[in-house]
Amino acid sequence: xxxxxxxxxxxxxxxxxxxxxxxxxxxxxxxxxxxxxxxxxxxxxxxxxxxxxxxxxxxxxxxxxxxxxxxxxxxxxxxxxxxxxxxxxxxxxxxxxxxxxxxxxxxxxxxxxxxxxxxxxxxxxxxxxxxxxxxxxxxxxxxxxxxxxxxxxxxxxxxxxxxxxxxxxxxxxxxxxxxxxxxxxxxxxxxxxxxxxxxxxxxxxxxxxxxxxxxxxxxxxxxxxxxxxxxxxxxxxxxxxxxxxxxxxxxxxxxxxxxxxxxxxxxxxxxxxxxxxxxxxxxxxxxxxxxxxxxxxxxxxxxxxxxxxxxxxxxxxxxxxxxxxxxxxxxxxxxxxxxxxxxxxxxxxxxxxxxxxx
Numbered sequence: 078x079x080x081x082x083x084x085x086x087x088x089x090x091x092x093x094x095x096x097x098x099x100x101x102x103x104x105x106x107x108x109x110x111x112x113x114x115x116x117x118x119x120x121x122x123x124x125x126x127x128x129x130x131x132x133x134x135x136x137x138x139x140x141x142x143x144x145x146x147x148x149x150x151x152x153x154x155x156x157x158x159x160x161x162x163x164x165x166x167x168x169x170x171x172x173x174x175x176x177x178x179x180x181x182x183x184x185x186x187x188x189x190x191x192x193x194x195x196x197x198x199x200x201x202x203x204x205x206x207x208x209x210x211x212x213x214x215x216x217x218x219x220x221x222x223x224x225x226x227x228x229x230x231x232x233x234x235x236x237x238x239x240x241x242x243x244x245x246x247x248x249x250x251x252x253x254x255x256x257x258x259x260x261x262x263x264x265x266x267x268x269x270x271x272x273x274x275x276x277x278x279x280x281x282x283x284x285x286x287x288x289x290x291x292x293x294x295x296x297x298x299x300x301x302x303x304x305x306x307x308x309x310x311x312x313x314x315x316x317x318x319x320x321x322x323x324x325x326x327x328x329x330x331x332x333x334x335x336x337x338x339x340x341x342x343x344x345x346x347x348x349x350x351x352x353x354x355x356x357x358x359x360x361x362x363x364x365x366x367x368x369x370x371x372x373x374x375x376x377x378x379x380x381x382x383x384x385x386x387x388x389x390x391x392x393x394x395x396x397x398x399x400x401x402x403x404x405x406x407x408x409x410x411x412x413x414x415x416x417x418x419x420x421x422x423x424x425x426x427x428x429x430x431x432x433x434x435x
Contacts, residue, residue, distance in 0.1 A: 165261025198283030
């Protein structure tokens with residue numbers, strides 16, 4: 078035993094695949110950049126950026142005690158539920174901070190999402206629903222204590238709140254809004270919200286129907302050739318809906334086809350097969366797909382070590398990131414930090430703490 082120990086000590090130790098110190102330093106620089114832009118960036122478009130910034134900050138170790146988190150959270154909670162992206166991110170944020178205390182507001186996010194589902198199972202940018210006032214809130218929620226970091230232990234949800242679809246959305250939407258809607262739906266599910274089965278079934282069916290014959294997913298429908306960000310987002314969305322319906326996803330035909338497409342077309346330096354750019358939007362979708370599916374590899378590629386090394390080399394001196402063909406420096410910085418933080422939580426039933434089988 079002593080000889081074996083001496084031999085082990087004499088052998089060169091394997092170099093870590095990820096320089097965690099450098100990653101943490103890069104994240105902190107990115108957070109400093111984002112905090113310096115709060116209140117200065119204006120409205121990047123009519124679908125605001127506060128939720129994405131706040132989602133990034135709470136995944137960077139900040140708590141409700143941080144003044145910038147407080148200010149952003151106040152803005153988010155005081156703003157009407159209007160757009161699919163923002164509402165979905167808000168559900169993610171509130172579930173992460175305290176899903177018991179914020180359960181009534183999360184239920185309103187769920188009502189918005191259900192009432193904006195398109196007839197074909199997609200989502201578009203969305204519009205306000207008049208039925209938020211009808212959302213059941215159950216018994217008065219007891220605050221579990223603010224100021225907890227995002228990595229803290231989740232509070233168990235006791236009260237389940239059912240949501241009914243009160244209206245139908247437009248005929249069709251797009252696969253970008255739809256993949257973010259799935260993230261919001263998952264957050265609501267984790268907060269004890271019960272969705273109508275037909276809403277989940279229709280959402281699942283859309284992703285199956287819209288896969289391109291060459292593999293992968295495009296922006297609108299099955300005739301659109303597949304590209305990276307839509308395919309990664311589709312894999313993530315489909316695994317979410319299968320999980321929520323207690324169905325297996327590891328050997329699901331469309332999920333596996335999407336994973337194979339991503340393995341074949343894997344790259345970090347661009348949004349594969351896309352002429353539109355959105356490279357960092359794709360990288361965050363790649364992170365989600367890897368964690369939702371439960372793999373550290375796409376083909377021969379270890380997506381996190383390779384992605385972290387790439388992002389460390391791309392950070393600008395002021396702490397920001399911005400890809401080529403992009404004019405959204407704040408968004409790209411958020412997506413880069415979320416990738417580096419491995420912000421996505423694996424698919425387990427946190428509402429009841431019972432792990433679901435794959």
